[in-house]
Amino acid sequence: xxxxxxxINLSRRSLFKFGAGAIGTGVLTAGLGSNLLAAExxxxxxxxxxxxxxxxxxxxxxxxxxxAKRRNPHQTHSRLxxxxxxQKPFASVLGCADSRVPSEIVFDQGLGDLFVCRVAGNxxxxxxxxxxxxxxxxxxxxxxxxxxxxxxxxxxxALKGGEVPGQIGSLLEAIKPSVESSKGQxxxxxxxxxxxxxxxxxxxxxxxxxxxxLIDEEKLKIAGAYYDLDTGKISILA
Numbered sequence: 001x002x003x004x005x006x007x008i009n010l011s012r013r014s015l016f017k018f019g020a021g022a023i024g025t026g027v028l029t030a031g032l033g034s035n036l037l038a039a040e041x042x043x044x045x046x047x048x049x050x051x052x053x054x055x056x057x058x059x060x061x062x063x064x065x066x067x068a069k070r071r072n073p074h075q076t077h078s079r080l081x082x083x084x085x086x087q088k089p090f091a092s093v094l095g096c097a098d099s100r101v102p103s104e105i106v107f108d109q110g111l112g113d114l115f116v117c118r119v120a121g122n123x124x125x126x127x128x129x130x131x132x133x134x135x136x137x138x139x140x141x142x143x144x145x146x147x148x149x150x151x152x153x154x155x156x157x158a159l160k161g162g163e164v165p166g167q168i169g170s171l172l173e174a175i176k177p178s179v180e181s182s183k184g185q186x187x188x189x190x191x192x193x194x195x196x197x198x199x200x201x202x203x204x205x206x207x208x209x210x211x212x213x214l215i216d217e218e219k220l221k222i223a224g225a226y227y228d229l230d231t232g233k234i235s236i237l238a
Contacts, residue, residue, distance in 0.1 A: 051221035054090045054142035061108035062234040074110025083112035091115070092132055092141040094201065096122045101149050101227055106234065115141050121154030121197065122146055123174040124204040133210040136220050143220065144205060147234070148198040149227035155179070155194045198224040198237055 049057070064070050074083075092115040093103045103109070103116045115135035117128045124132075124146070135141045148155075157164065158175040178197035185192045202224040205211055214220035224237040 049090060049142060051142045051219070055145070055221055055223060058091055058107050058109075058143065058145060059234065059236075062106055062232070064108045065106050066232045070105075070108045072110065073108070074113055079111045087112050087115075087139060089113055089115040089135065089139055089141050090143075092135040092144045093117070093147055094119075094122055094124060094128060094132060094144065094205070095147040096120060096149055096152060096154070098149060098152070100229055101147065103147070106227065106232060115139060120171050121152065121158075121175050122148050122201060123171065123197075124201040125174070129205060129208055129211075132205065133208060136214055137210055141220075144211070144222045146198050146201045146205065146222070146224045147227055148194050148201075148224075150194065150229045151190060152194050152197075155197055156190055159189060159193055195226055195237055198226060202238055 090113060091107075091109075093107075094117050095101055095103055097118045097120045103114050103118075107114065115132075117131050119125065119128060132141075132144055136144065154171055155175055155178075157168075158172040158179050163169075164172065175193075175197055178200045179193045181200070182189070182192040182196040202222055205222050206215065211220060211222065215222065226235045226237055227233070228235070
């Protein structure tokens with residue numbers, strides 16, 4: 001009698017656990033992406049919305065914040081328990097690490113709503129782009145908003161130039177092309193450079209093959225926005 005091998009039953013949950021480990025080691029294949037997507041579908045989800053509607057939700061949340069009428073949605077213990085099972089953020093934010101621009105607060109959102117990447121100068125590094133690709137392709141985020149802000153310290157430092165210690169210089173080097181492109185413009189030099197930097201990062205994100213495909217399929221929108229530190233107002237640039 002031939003010896004039978006035990007049959008392996010690989011559940012969706014097992015696939016998700018495997019996928020998470022694979023991502024941690026940099027192994028993200030097309031097949032694994034499909035498995036992750038299938039696993040994430042088990043997460044509690046909001047009603048499916050379009051990229052335009054997702055963008056509108058962000059802007060309406062910011063309007064509530066500006067008018068001091070925040071609803072503080074999805075910040076209860078029951079929401080904590082709900083999203084612990086999985087996530088499906090409706091929007092992603094590439095923002096500055098500045099402590100005065102916390103995305104969930106300025107957009108009046110809560111647990112499981114936003115997929116946020118923060119780095120000084122809101123620059124789209126390879127790691128940030130990869131994270132946002134994951135947030136859009138796998139988690140289903142419908143909009144990516146690049147949020148720069150008034151009087152950004154990283155942009156100001158890039159404008160001033162000069163030597164800086166440690167790895168700070170790598171941030172400034174990524175911002176310098178935007179500084180150069182904004183030279184000669186009328187108005188405030190720092191504001192012009194901040195806005196140019198936002199548009200540069202939007203362009204970099206749109207050059208991603210993953211994100212551009214989602215845009216072509218009308219599954220994603222990428223927008224650039226400027227945050228006014230004095231008023232809390234978000235203004236769309238592109």
